[in-house]
Amino acid sequence: MPKISERGIHLPPSPIRKLVPYAEQAKRRGIEVLHLNIGQPDIRTPDEAIYAIRSIKEPIFAYQHSAGNESYRRKLAAYYDSIGLGVAPDDILITTGGSEAIFMAMCVCMNPGDELLVPEPFYANYNGFAMEAGVNIKPIFSTIDNDFALPPISEFERHITPYTKAIFICNPNNPTGYLYSQNELDQLKDIALKYDLYLICDEVYREFCYDGNRHISVMDLRGVDRNVIMIDSVSKRFSMCGVRLGALVTRNSDVIASALKMGQARLCPPYLAQVAAEAALDTPRSYFDTVHDEYERRRNCIVEQLNKIEGVYCPMPKGAFYSMVRLPVDDADRFAQWMLEEFSYQGQTVMVAPGSGFYASRGLGHDQVRVAYVLKCEDLRAAAACIREALALYPGRTK
Ligand SMILES: Cc1ncc(COP(=O)(O)O)c(C=O)c1O
Numbered sequence: 001m002p003k004i005s006e007r008g009i010h011l012p013p014s015p016i017r018k019l020v021p022y023a024e025q026a027k028r029r030g031i032e033v034l035h036l037n038i039g040q041p042d043i044r045t046p047d048e049a050i051y052a053i054r055s056i057k058e059p060i061f062a063y064q065h066s067a068g069n070e071s072y073r074r075k076l077a078a079y080y081d082s083i084g085l086g087v088a089p090d091d092i093l094i095t096t097g098g099s100e101a102i103f104m105a106m107c108v109c110m111n112p113g114d115e116l117l118v119p120e121p122f123y124a125n126y127n128g129f130a131m132e133a134g135v136n137i138k139p140i141f142s143t144i145d146n147d148f149a150l151p152p153i154s155e156f157e158r159h160i161t162p163y164t165k166a167i168f169i170c171n172p173n174n175p176t177g178y179l180y181s182q183n184e185l186d187q188l189k190d191i192a193l194k195y196d197l198y199l200i201c202d203e204v205y206r207e208f209c210y211d212g213n214r215h216i217s218v219m220d221l222r223g224v225d226r227n228v229i230m231i232d233s234v235s236k237r238f239s240m241c242g243v244r245l246g247a248l249v250t251r252n253s254d255v256i257a258s259a260l261k262m263g264q265a266r267l268c269p270p271y272l273a274q275v276a277a278e279a280a281l282d283t284p285r286s287y288f289d290t291v292h293d294e295y296e297r298r299r300n301c302i303v304e305q306l307n308k309i310e311g312v313y314c315p316m317p318k319g320a321f322y323s324m325v326r327l328p329v330d331d332a333d334r335f336a337q338w339m340l341e342e343f344s345y346q347g348q349t350v351m352v353a354p355g356s357g358f359y360a361s362r363g364l365g366h367d368q369v370r371v372a373y374v375l376k377c378e379d380l381r382a383a384a385a386c387i388r389e390a391l392a393l394y395p396g397r398t399k
Contacts, residue, residue, distance in 0.1 A: 010131065011131055011132070012124070012127050012131070012357065013357075014124060014128070014357070015124050015353050015355075015357025015370075016037055016038050016124060016353045016357075016370075017037075017038070018357075019037065019336055019340060019351060019354075022337055022340035023035075023340050023351045025340070026340045026344070026349055030347070031344045031347060031349050032347055032348045032349075033340070033348075033350070033351050034349070034351070034375065034379055034382060034386065035372075035375070036352050036353075036372050036373070036374075036375070036383055037351040037370075038353070038372060039174065039241075039321060039322065039374060040372075041239045041241075041321070041374045042374060042375060043239040043291055043294070044239065045240045045276075045280075046238055046287055048279045048283050049238060049240060049276040049277070049279050049283075050276075051279070052276055052278070052279030052280075053276050056272075061271050062271065063267055063268050064269065064271050066260060066263040066264045066266075066268050067092075067094060067256075067260055067263060068093065068094020068095075068247070068268075068269050068274065069094070069278070070089065072094060072274045072277060073089040073092045073094060075278055075281050076089075076092055076094075076247065076281065077089045077091070078281075079281050080249070083217075084220070085219040085220065086219070087219060087249055088251075090256065091250060091256065092248075092249050093249075093256055093259050093260060093263055094246075094269045094274065095246045095247055095248055095263075095269055096244050096245070096246070096266070096270060096273075097233060097235065097244045097245065097246045098202065098204045098231050098232060098246035098247075099125065099129070099246065100246060100266075100269075101232070101233075101246045101248035102125075102126065102129050102202065103129045103132060103133060104248055104259045104262050104263075105198075105200050105248055105255075105259070106129055106130060106135055107133045108255055108258040108259050108262065109165060109166055109198045109229070110133065110165045110166060111135075111165070112134030112135065113134065113135070113163060114136070114163050114164070114165040115135065115137075115138045115163045116135055116136070116137055116138065116164070116165060116166040116167070116168045117138050117140055117160070117164060117167045117168070118137050118138070118139055118140065118167075118360070119140045119141075119150060119151060119169060120139035120141060120142065120359050120360055120361065121148070121176060121324055121355065121358035121359050121370075122137075122139070122168075122170060122173075122175075123170055123174045123358070124357045124358050126168065127357075137168075137360045138159050138360075139360040139361050140156055141155075141361065142178075144313065144315060144326055147178070147315040148177075148178045149178065150178065150184045153187045153188070153190075153191060156188070156191055160191075160195055164197060165198060166197055166198035166199070166200055167191065167192060167199050167200070168201075168202070169188065169199075169200075169201050169202070170201070170202040170203075170205075171185075171201055171202070171203055171205075171215070171216075171218075171319075172205045172206075172208060172215065172317075172320040173319070174202075174205060174322050175322045175324050175370040176322070176323070177316075177317020177318055177320050177321075177322055178317070178318060178319070179209055179215070179318035180216065181216075185216055185218065185220075185221060186221070189218075189223075189224050189227075192224060192227045192228075193223070193227065196227075197227065198227055198228075198229060199218055199224065199227050199228050200228075200229045200230075201217070201218040201229070201230055202231040203217055203232055204231065204232060204233040204236055204246070205236055205319055205321070206232075206237070207236075207237050207288055207291075207292065208292065208295055208320050208321055209318065210292075210295075210296045210317075210319060211296075211318065213318055213319070215319070217230060218230055219249065219251075225250075225251035226251070226252045228250060228251070228252075229248065229249070229252070229255060230248075230249040230250065231246065231248065231249075232247040232249055233245070233247070234246065234277045234280060238277070238280040239291070240276060240277075240280065243270075243273040243277065244270055244273055245269060245270065245273040245274065245276075245277045295321050298374075298377055298380060299317060299321070299323075299373055301373070301380050302314070302371060302383075303315075303316050303317075303323065305380065305384030305385075306323075306325055306371075306384055306387065308384075308388075309384070309387065309388045309391060310328075311327070311328030311391070311397075311398075312326065312327055312387075313325065314326075314371075321372055321373050321374055322371065322372050322373070323370070323371055323373070324365075324368050324369075324370050325369055325370070325371055326367055326368050327367055327368070327369060327387075327391065328367070328391065328397055328398045328399045329391070329396055329397060329398060330366075330367075330396035330397075331366055331367075332352075332354045332355050332356065332365070332366055332367055333354040333366070334396060335354075335369075335390075335394055336352050336354045336369060338394060338396075339352070339390050343386075343393065343394075344386075345389040345390070346382075346385075348382055348383075349386055349390075350383045350386045350387055352369040352370065352387075353370040353372075354368075355369050355370060356368075358370060367398070
């Protein structure tokens with residue numbers, strides 16, 4: 001029998017999805033599973049997008065331009081302009097989700113064997129994309145003890161080798177909720193310029209910043225146009241994760257030209273998604289204000305409820321809709337599985353994403369889980385109650 005490739009064998013499973021079979025079994029036993037494991041919001045997609053799909057009259061759902069439809073890129077550029085980013089339609093390559101933009105950025109900016117510096121914990125799928133692209137993630141450790149603040153810039157410099165090609169950050173951060181300050185971004189920019197590195201920033205949670213904090217985009221940084229790449233997506237902004245549309249944005253025309261060759265190989269981003277996303281750009285401001293306030297409420301709710309549980313620490317995220325939570329358990333992977341296989345409280349249990357998958361360094365995150373506060377406060381309270389009761393019963397509790 002022909003063998004699976006080394007790459008195929010070693011690709012990491014998603015920590016966000018790997019417990020799905022256990023959740024399905026729990027559901028078959030009649031238990032309601034509260035999903036805190038995945039950033040799938042229960043917020044309604046804007047009507048503008050839904051109606052646009054319903055009103056399609058095209059007799060043929062045809063291939064589109066490989067860079068994305070011009071009308072959509074123009075409208076998206078106008079949206080970026082409206083938030084002060086100064087992006088031209090030609091600076092945008094429309095992708096199949098932010099996921100494809102991440103993969104393309106890694107492929108066109110880096111050679112196999114090159115290294116990229118990523119503060120950890122980080123969005124777990126970066127591991128998979130890096131492996132597919134043949135590049136190596138060099139994690140820069142950030143700790144829950146100071147709520148995952150950006151490590152000192154000296155840490156980034158210490159990890160730079162002749163193979164380092166890029167710094168990759170996520171702002172606001174999934175999984176930590178950390179929001180980068182102007183000063184931190186300026187320091188990263190200085191390093192990018194000093195060592196001639198790409199500065200790639202995943203900004204798919206741009207709209208989700210709390211406590212009056214303003215998001216600062218890498219596209220706002222001056223004098224680094226050739227270094228900076230922004231990853232964007234409609235998934236979270238418009239609560240339409242299933243549409244699968246994102247963008248790679250950069251003023252570096254060589255990066256766009258190279259990424260477009262990958263774009264041509266996959267022919268085009270999805271047509272229906274572009275119809276929905278273009279229409280979604282007409283969503284009124286009030287939609288975002290309501291959604292923002294709802295997430296802030298949910299964040300306050302889950303942080304308060306979890307921190308009431310003895311031995312649990314949940315930092316207060318400044319953005320996105322996740323938190324990395326420390327639990328008094330021997331092994332968060334085992335605990336997460338146990339909650340699905342052996343535990344229920346009032347007919348419910350909780351699915352969380354075990355923390356270790358969000359680290360590249362071995363041995364880290366074993367007492368952490370990522371929670372996504374994408375459910376209504378009432379469900380979040382029920383989920384926190386389940387976690388409290390589960391910790392009281394779990395045989396591997398540590399303190
Ligand atoms: C930080 C981050 N980047 C990228 C993505 C992928 O986005 P998309 O659905 O646009 O592929 C996600 C999805 O959860 C994410 O959390």
